[in-house]
Amino acid sequence: MNDSLAATAAPALFTLTTGPVNCYPEVLSAIGKPVLYDYDPSFLEHYQSVVLKLQKALGISTMPVILQGEPVLGLEAAAHGLVAPGDRVLNLVSGVYGAGYGEWLKPLAGAFHEIRVGYDQAIDPADVQAFLAAHLDTAVVAVCHHDTPSGTLNPIAEIGKIVQAHGALLIVDAVSSWAGMEIDIEGIGADLLITGPNKCLGCPPALSILTLSDRAWAKLEANPKAPRASILSILDWKTAWKASEGFPFTPSVAEINALDAGLDRYLSETPEAVWARHALTARAMRAGVKAMGLTLWATDEAIASPTCTAVRLPEGVDETLLRNRMKQDYGVVISSGRAETFNALVRIGHMGPTAYPLYAVLALTALGGAMGALTGKPLDIGAGVAAANRVIQG
Numbered sequence: 077m078n079d080s081l082a083a084t085a086a087p088a089l090f091t092l093t094t095g096p097v098n099c100y101p102e103v104l105s106a107i108g109k110p111v112l113y114d115y116d117p118s119f120l121e122h123y124q125s126v127v128l129k130l131q132k133a134l135g136i137s138t139m140p141v142i143l144q145g146e147p148v149l150g151l152e153a154a155a156h157g158l159v160a161p162g163d164r165v166l167n168l169v170s171g172v173y174g175a176g177y178g179e180w181l182k183p184l185a186g187a188f189h190e191i192r193v194g195y196d197q198a199i200d201p202a203d204v205q206a207f208l209a210a211h212l213d214t215a216v217v218a219v220c221h222h223d224t225p226s227g228t229l230n231p232i233a234e235i236g237k238i239v240q241a242h243g244a245l246l247i248v249d250a251v252s253s254w255a256g257m258e259i260d261i262e263g264i265g266a267d268l269l270i271t272g273p274n275k276c277l278g279c280p281p282a283l284s285i286l287t288l289s290d291r292a293w294a295k296l297e298a299n300p301k302a303p304r305a306s307i308l309s310i311l312d313w314k315t316a317w318k319a320s321e322g323f324p325f326t327p328s329v330a331e332i333n334a335l336d337a338g339l340d341r342y343l344s345e346t347p348e349a350v351w352a353r354h355a356l357t358a359r360a361m362r363a364g365v366k367a368m369g370l371t372l373w374a375t376d377e378a379i380a381s382p383t384c385t386a387v388r389l390p391e392g393v394d395e396t397l398l399r400n401r402m403k404q405d406y407g408v409v410i411s412s413g414r415a416e417t418f419n420a421l422v423r424i425g426h427m428g429p430t431a432y433p434l435y436a437v438l439a440l441t442a443l444g445g446a447m448g449a450l451t452g453k454p455l456d457i458g459a460g461v462a463a464a465n466r467v468i469q470g
């Protein structure tokens with residue numbers, strides 16, 4: 077979607093978006109490395125080492141799969157691989173991405189159902205339990221963990237437990253939450269989880285990262301409709317991680333180098349430390365937003381994401397004018413809403429290199445300043461910054 081920032085064509089000084097985000101410096105350097113021939117034995121070895129590093133970062137026992145396109149490819153591939161003809165499918169919708177996923181699932185499913193809640197709320201696990209109890213043959217359930225255009229989290233651990241007990245397979249879109257917060261992928265029973273390096277890992281958009289349980293692999297292999305010899309094929313890439321195997325087609329060499337650097341950064345900083353600074357930045361941001369008299373989008377702060385803060389737009393404030401003003405006066409670029417949340421909220425990303433609490437202070441200043449200038453009613457930026465500081469100081 078066009079963010080209509082045409083009025084401010086100068087590059088942003090601070091990109092505080094919800095993805096893609098600017099990359100870590102070491103990631104940017106890695107993109108400039110020589111692009112090796114993919115069948116050069118040193119690249120085959122390198123690819124294997126990157127997938128092993130990725131497995132460690134994901135904290136899983138099976139081998140992850142990298143697909144060579146930004147995470148939307150992985151999401152579509154997951155639907156095509158996991159949904160077999162005749163399957164009863166349940167899609168959980170609490171936002172724009174959840175709703176969008178239904179567009180892929182619906183034509184593939186034998187029977188298609190959705191549980192929908194308002195886009196400022198989260199799915200209630202009890203509703204999932206009730207649905208599955210009434211539809212025992214449900215084969216696949218899909219949920220978006222962090223529906224980014226709402227900045228809200230769904231309770232995937234609780235949902236996962238219910239789906240696992242029922243025996244259905246669970247697809248999880250964790251594109252904008254993984255690497256920004258703890259996700260116990262196997263513990264929650266995610267059978268096919270899709271994420272990407274272009275959000276909290278601070279890498280460029282170009283790859284999909286998928287984790288598959290043994291049950292998910294078995295389903296793919298038994299599914300006559302699971303893509304083969306296709307850009308959407310997960311099966312084609314199953315053994316590509318092995319240096320002895322090679323690739324179904326050319327991998328994105330430069331982006332694999334970038335992913336390698338992003339993983340090094342994540343693992344050396346330690347995932348726990350990375351999650352902690354995401355959480356701290358979001359808490360500082362939320363405290364500041366409230367102290368300036370603005371309202372969070374999430375109806376319950378407990379479901380507000382640590383990787384993105386969505387702020388409800390006051391009546392009469394146009395999001396494009398607001399973001400243009402933020403860019404023009406402060407050099408700060410933030411994200412708009414999407415589809416149903418467009419012009420209802422604005423979003424500040426706390427992802428990877430921008431998940432440091434001082435960026436919350438910066439975002440509060442730009443947001444409060446621009447909004448005050450637009451409406452003619454100054455906001456108390458001092459109160460916002462002070463509240464953020466209290467969080468930072470603990």
Ligand SMILES: *Cc1c(COP(=O)(O)O)cnc(C)c1O
Pocket residue numbers: 095096146147148173220222223224249250251252275281
């Ligand atoms: C970013 C994102 C994706 C991938 O979509 P993009 O085209 O990279 O924006 C998928 N799901 C979620 C929840 C995301 O935040």
